[in-house]
Amino acid sequence: xLNRLNPGPRMSEAVTxxxxxxxxxxxxxxxxxxxxxxxxEVLAGIDAVMAELGGSKxxxxxxxxxxxxxxxxxxxxxxxxxxxxxxxxxxxxxxGVALARxxxxxxxxxxxxxxxxxx
Numbered sequence: 047x048l049n050r051l052n053p054g055p056r057m058s059e060a061v062t063x064x065x066x067x068x069x070x071x072x073x074x075x076x077x078x079x080x081x082x083x084x085x086x087e088v089l090a091g092i093d094a095v096m097a098e099l100g101g102s103k104x105x106x107x108x109x110x111x112x113x114x115x116x117x118x119x120x121x122x123x124x125x126x127x128x129x130x131x132x133x134x135x136x137x138x139x140x141x142g143v144a145l146a147r148x149x150x151x152x153x154x155x156x157x158x159x160x161x162x163x164x165x
Contacts, residue, residue: 077149081121101161
């Protein structure tokens, strides 16, 4: 069964197919913020979506990190390292890309297990 969380005209916040959850790209709201501010906002967005689904970052299987400038890699990692669940770290990939809005330094998408599944 396919379920959508907060569907809108362009996309849903997350889509669940069976026991797999695909989160929409999480973006910062402070476009004039540095990489630490933007990364913290993005990770808080992931936490919020997971909480709305009834889960947490421990349910996340994989995260794709997109940076507009790879020079921000260390700064993003510093915030990531304080956020990540050390007992349940997800798989992760990071790449440099042109992001959709000027000032946006980071976007992340996550794939998770449906909260409550497979525990």
